Amino acid sequence: MSTPAVEVTDLVKRYGDVTAVAGLSFTAARGAVTALLGPNGAGKTTTIEICEGFRRADSGRVRVLGLDPVRDASALRPRVGVMPQSGGVPTGVRAGEWLHLMAAFHASPIPPEALLERLGLSAAARTPFRRLSGGQQQRLSLAAAVIGRPELVFLDEPTAGLDPQARMATWDLIGDLRAAGVGVVLTTHYMEEAERLSDHVVIIDHGRVVADGPTADLTRGDRELRFRAAPGLDVSALAAALPADCAVTEHGAGQYTVTCAAPDDLGPGLVATVSTWCAARDILPEDLRVHRRTLEDVFLELTGRDLRD
Numbered sequence: 001m002s003t004p005a006v007e008v009t010d011l012v013k014r015y016g017d018v019t020a021v022a023g024l025s026f027t028a029a030r031g032a033v034t035a036l037l038g039p040n041g042a043g044k045t046t047t048i049e050i051c052e053g054f055r056r057a058d059s060g061r062v063r064v065l066g067l068d069p070v071r072d073a074s075a076l077r078p079r080v081g082v083m084p085q086s087g088g089v090p091t092g093v094r095a096g097e098w099l100h101l102m103a104a105f106h107a108s109p110i111p112p113e114a115l116l117e118r119l120g121l122s123a124a125a126r127t128p129f130r131r132l133s134g135g136q137q138q139r140l141s142l143a144a145a146v147i148g149r150p151e152l153v154f155l156d157e158p159t160a161g162l163d164p165q166a167r168m169a170t171w172d173l174i175g176d177l178r179a180a181g182v183g184v185v186l187t188t189h190y191m192e193e194a195e196r197l198s199d200h201v202v203i204i205d206h207g208r209v210v211a212d213g214p215t216a217d218l219t220r221g222d223r224e225l226r227f228r229a230a231p232g233l234d235v236s237a238l239a240a241a242l243p244a245d246c247a248v249t250e251h252g253a254g255q256y257t258v259t260c261a262a263p264d265d266l267g268p269g270l271v272a273t274v275s276t277w278c279a280a281r282d283i284l285p286e287d288l289r290v291h292r293r294t295l296e297d298v299f300l301e302l303t304g305r306d307l308r309d
């Protein structure tokens with residue numbers, strides 16, 4: 001039981017001229033939620049599909065529960081749950097029938113009715129898949145991934161397009177899987193969701209890992225003071241009033257940020273100094289607040305603000 005849930009080493013995958021995955025390595029633990037994050041086209045789905053055994057790698061090594069996802073596919077099937085990005089359910093089949101069918105493949109499944117109820121799908125049990133709303137389709141696909149009580153689940157964008165209630169129900173379910181010792185590997189574009197759900201984050205860009213670590217470590221430490229005021233404040237004069245290791249920048253018209261090299265310098269005294277400095281010049285610093293670095297900040301720092309193809 002000591003092997004990790006997933007071990008990926010030097011993974012490479014090309015589609016013709018496009019290198020989708022360019023030497024990627026990471027490990028996902030059992031009983032933990034690992035979030036794979038990255039801009040559109042970063043290579044997340046390709047990586048997950050290789051781990052699921054749906055695609056073959058060009059090179060590199062992948063182990064899932066210690067096994068090879070292609071060679072040992074039949075041994076892994078009952079132990080691994082998969083929620084693909086787009087449904088994967090025949091369009092004419094009714095929601096309840098599909099779950100009963102999935103349950104029949106497993107030795108000790110979760111009762112389908114209980115899962116339908118839990119994910120708010122009871123009223124849609126007799127509705128064919130193609131007539132379900134996008135959010136209902138997502139939830140059915142999630143239910144199918146977990147019905148066999150897997151040891152590991154791969155969830156590709158499990159909450160994309162869900163309303164807040166359905167997102168919350170999905171978060172609760174993922175939390176319960178984790179508490180039951182199930183390994184969860186998921187992708188998401190919602191940084192707040194990754195911050196809230198995951199124990200470990202792997203940020204991918206251009207098919208490579210650009211950050212990898214416990215979620216709390218990635219966002220630890222850095223704080224900054226932010227406020228809004230009229231554009232064109234004399235930032236050097238403000239900086240001169242602050243401890244020497246602090247800097248003031250205006251990014252975007254009238255958006256100001258104070259950062260300090262020594263974390264302790266960004267405390268109550270600094271907030272008071274900035275307020276006093278502004279007051280002496282009859283400036284109202286609107287939305288003055290100490291901002292903790294979020295996962296979204298880290299993500300944008302590492303992957304930039306440019307749109308991807």
Ligand SMILES: Nc1ncnc2c1ncn2[C@@H]1O[C@H](COP(=O)(O)OP(=O)(O)OP(=O)(O)O)[C@@H](O)[C@H]1O
Binds near residue numbers: 038046
């Ligand atoms: N079957 C395919 N044939 C050709 N190119 C593909 C194929 N699948 C993916 N790609 C390309 O590989 C790259 C990585 O795609 P992938 O779907 O793995 O990224 P992703 O990180 O999951 O993106 P998104 O966040 O948009 O889902 C992209 O440039 C994509 O266009």
